Amino acid sequence: MSDALLRVTDLVKHYGDVRAVDGVSFSAADAAVFTLLGPNGAGKTTTLEILEGIRDPDSGTIEIFGRRLRRVDRATKQRIGVLLQEGSFEPYLRAREVIRLFASFFRSSRSVDEILDRVALTDKASAFVKNLSGGQKQRLAIGAALVNNPDLVFLDEPTTGLDPQARRNVWSVVADLKATGVAIVMTTHYMEEAEALSDHVCIMDYGRLIAEGPPRELSARLGQETIVEFTADGIGEDDLAPLATCCKAARLEADLVSVETEDLVPTMESLLAWSKDRGIRLANMTVRQPNLEDVFLSLTGRRLRE
Amino acid sequence: MTDVLLLARTHVLTAIRERVTLFWFLIFPIFLLAILSFVFGQLGQEGEISFEVSLVNLDRGAAGSFSEMIESVFDDLAQSGEEGKEPLFQLRRPTSEEDAGAFLDSETLAVRRGRRAALVVIPEGLGRRIETELVTIGPSHGAASSDEAALQIYYSEGNASSDMAVAIIDQVLAGIDREILARTGRFDPQAAIPSSTTWVGSTSEETRYVDFLLPGIVLMGLFTNALFGIPGAILFARDQRVLRRYWVTPLSVPRFLGGLGLGHVALSALQIAILVVFGRYALGATVRFASPTALLLLLLAIATFMAFGFLVASVSKTGTSSMAIANILNMPMMFLSGLFFPITGLPAFIRAIVYANPISYLADGLRASVGVGTPLFSTGLAVGVPLAWIALSAGVAVWRLRWDVGR
Numbered sequence: 001m002s003d004a005l006l007r008v009t010d011l012v013k014h015y016g017d018v019r020a021v022d023g024v025s026f027s028a029a030d031a032a033v034f035t036l037l038g039p040n041g042a043g044k045t046t047t048l049e050i051l052e053g054i055r056d057p058d059s060g061t062i063e064i065f066g067r068r069l070r071r072v073d074r075a076t077k078q079r080i081g082v083l084l085q086e087g088s089f090e091p092y093l094r095a096r097e098v099i100r101l102f103a104s105f106f107r108s109s110r111s112v113d114e115i116l117d118r119v120a121l122t123d124k125a126s127a128f129v130k131n132l133s134g135g136q137k138q139r140l141a142i143g144a145a146l147v148n149n150p151d152l153v154f155l156d157e158p159t160t161g162l163d164p165q166a167r168r169n170v171w172s173v174v175a176d177l178k179a180t181g182v183a184i185v186m187t188t189h190y191m192e193e194a195e196a197l198s199d200h201v202c203i204m205d206y207g208r209l210i211a212e213g214p215p216r217e218l219s220a221r222l223g224q225e226t227i228v229e230f231t232a233d234g235i236g237e238d239d240l241a242p243l244a245t246c247c248k249a250a251r252l253e254a255d256l257v258s259v260e261t262e263d264l265v266p267t268m269e270s271l272l273a274w275s276k277d278r279g280i281r282l283a284n285m286t287v288r289q290p291n292l293e294d295v296f297l298s299l300t301g302r303r304l305r306e
Numbered sequence: 307m308t309d310v311l312l313l314a315r316t317h318v319l320t321a322i323r324e325r326v327t328l329f330w331f332l333i334f335p336i337f338l339l340a341i342l343s344f345v346f347g348q349l350g351q352e353g354e355i356s357f358e359v360s361l362v363n364l365d366r367g368a369a370g371s372f373s374e375m376i377e378s379v380f381d382d383l384a385q386s387g388e389e390g391k392e393p394l395f396q397l398r399r400p401t402s403e404e405d406a407g408a409f410l411d412s413e414t415l416a417v418r419r420g421r422r423a424a425l426v427v428i429p430e431g432l433g434r435r436i437e438t439e440l441v442t443i444g445p446s447h448g449a450a451s452s453d454e455a456a457l458q459i460y461y462s463e464g465n466a467s468s469d470m471a472v473a474i475i476d477q478v479l480a481g482i483d484r485e486i487l488a489r490t491g492r493f494d495p496q497a498a499i500p501s502s503t504t505w506v507g508s509t510s511e512e513t514r515y516v517d518f519l520l521p522g523i524v525l526m527g528l529f530t531n532a533l534f535g536i537p538g539a540i541l542f543a544r545d546q547r548v549l550r551r552y553w554v555t556p557l558s559v560p561r562f563l564g565g566l567g568l569g570h571v572a573l574s575a576l577q578i579a580i581l582v583v584f585g586r587y588a589l590g591a592t593v594r595f596a597s598p599t600a601l602l603l604l605l606l607a608i609a610t611f612m613a614f615g616f617l618v619a620s621v622s623k624t625g626t627s628s629m630a631i632a633n634i635l636n637m638p639m640m641f642l643s644g645l646f647f648p649i650t651g652l653p654a655f656i657r658a659i660v661y662a663n664p665i666s667y668l669a670d671g672l673r674a675s676v677g678v679g680t681p682l683f684s685t686g687l688a689v690g691v692p693l694a695w696i697a698l699s700a701g702v703a704v705w706r707l708r709w710d711v712g713r
Contacts, residue, residue: 052554054710074556082554087547090316092323101316104309105555128323144551 011060020046022207036187037194038204044187081150085157091130106148119143135166155186191293222290228259230285246270313565335527343516357423357471360398360413371433423471431455456500516591521672522645536615537628599675607668610692613699620706664692
């Protein structure tokens with residue numbers, strides 16, 4: 001990957017004694033969505049903030065657009081777009097004024113109308129920032145990140161705190177963006193989001209990169225597994241003991257039971273017998289293929305949202 | 307350049323679109339200007355029974371001359387007639403060591419400013435002229451230039467107490483006429499002490515106070531605007547990560563500051579314009595800020611207050627704490643600066659604050675430049691002290707002001 005748009009090598013950043021980013025290396029390519037997935041505090045945002053020029057790394061190298069940088073400079077900023085995880089606009093500016101202001105910071109920029117259209121805010125062009133909904137504010141922020149027609153866009157937790165409808169709107173903006181050939185580097189702690197949007201996922205935990213690859217490939221690493229999940233009232237760890245013989249692993253979290261198996265049919269038969277035997281009702285049963293959440297679980301023993 | 311202009315526009319728009327800011331920025335100074343000029347502009351006009359009048363006798367002739375007689379009549383009127391009753395005049399005369407010319411100058415100014423109701427001057431040769439014209443018949447007798455000598459009365463038109471004092475003085479002079487004629491046994495209705503009245507100012511009592519007040523209110527408005535506006539614009543934007551959004555673009559801190567500064571100057575200009583227009587057309591102020599000196603001082607004031615805003619922003623942890631610090635500084639700095647009343651005669655420890663306060667020098671200089679008041683401080687101080695504050699604030703801001711949170 002010598003033609004990488006973005007390459008990071010052995011990136012380290014400390015906050016006091018905490019190694020927030022602990023020797024992270026990866027590279028991202030054109031026209032693809034590259035995702036840093038991990039729980040809160042995994043070091044995703046710090047990594048992104050170094051790439052955005054907000055923070056300086058303690059050590060490690062950054063290469064953007066084929067240029068090796070100690071820290072992100074103005075020339076690089078002309079070509080990147082950034083959506084910050086936390087960030088706001090002057091509440092008494094109108095949406096149109098925000099985009100116009102941000103456009104003025106760059107040497108070249110798209111027209112205000114084009115940007116507003118792209119993030120579906122044309123009918124809110126005259127609204128004050130303070131009167132926009134959470135989703136509209138987020139789309140405005142994405143618009144501001146796109147004014148300079150960037151070659152590389154950083155999206156830090158683009159849908160955190162948004163309702164499902166607003167989240168889907170943001171997803172469609174990201175998909176459109178990818179279709180126009182822009183490289184996107186984003187962070188998320190939503191497994192569905194990483195799965196829905198990413199071409200390449202890096203799973204991070206405690207400042208380290210613990211796995212990376214295309215989402216399907218990552219899931220496939222768990223083998224030919226199938227996961228059966230159901231809820232059962234008043235069940236204890238002891239009840240799970242007999243299941244050890246019929247499946248690869250069985251886990252209990254609150255009242256949710258997850259059973260991993262490589263051979264579904266015998267497992268299902270055993271489960272039904274077990275349920276009849278013990279008088280346990282199998283509610284909300286689902287049978288599914290492993291996802292990134294399961295990958296994370298199998299690597300760390302914890303769930304993403306813990 | 308567009309970025310700086312649009313940032314300036316942003317600063318102006320956010321200031322005037324927010325109602326709370328707009329209130330402190332415009333409504334409050336206008337309100338204070340109106341209230342103070344109505345309340346204090348009327349003082350000294352109600353129930354006044356005593357007039358402060360200055361008298362200068364330049365006619366030092368022989369004892370018992372008519373000039374001396376006029377002087378003694380005024381002296382008598384300055385004595386309390388009845389028990390518990392104020393005398394008609396409170397007479398001010400030059401002390402024996404005081405130079406009559408200097409006294410005359412300062413008292414003329416006092417009349418113009420309304421501190422004296424009138425100034426009466428007995429010129430040299432008046433006594434002789436009365437003698438030749440009123441006592442010895444016919445103007446043909448005397449031919450000297452001193453014959454032109456006439457009693458001079460200086461007053462301020464439109465000032466109620468000044469008008470009344472002049473009317474009373476006229477009555478007094480008529481009385482003296484009759485006294486002289488009675489004494490010499492002649493009675494000529496045409497004969498009168500030659501006198502002339504001179505109008506020394508165009509300002510009435512009310513507008514005079516407004517003229518004193520307006521430069522102070524303008525400075526107060528500029529000060530408050532900067533003291534709250536600058537830390538607010540920087541720190542709230544920083545704390546809410548509005549600034550961080552800017553820093554991930556190619557925008558630099560100097561250009562952001564350029565925009566903020568330009569926007570602040572534009573707001574200040576708007577503020578000055580509105581206050582001056584209101585002062586002039588609603589309250590009848592006559593001071594003019596259009597002189598180069600006044601405009602330069604206003605610019606210096608804007609720069610000083612803006613620097614002060616940066617100082618507050620630099621020593622504050624958050625936007626909220628900057629508002630608290632601004633509140634603590636606001637009132638003492640405004641009141642211990644001579645914006646609303648003269649600073650002479652304050653206790654020493656308060657004077658120390660006054661002398662460290664840049665507003666004192668700016669208020670003094672601005673008032674002098676628009677012609678209300680003689681300057682207390684030299685030009686060097688009036689410019690130097692604010693410049694020193696600008697340098698100090700800039701230094702502290704460079705050292706301490708943080709442009710992003712958590713870095």
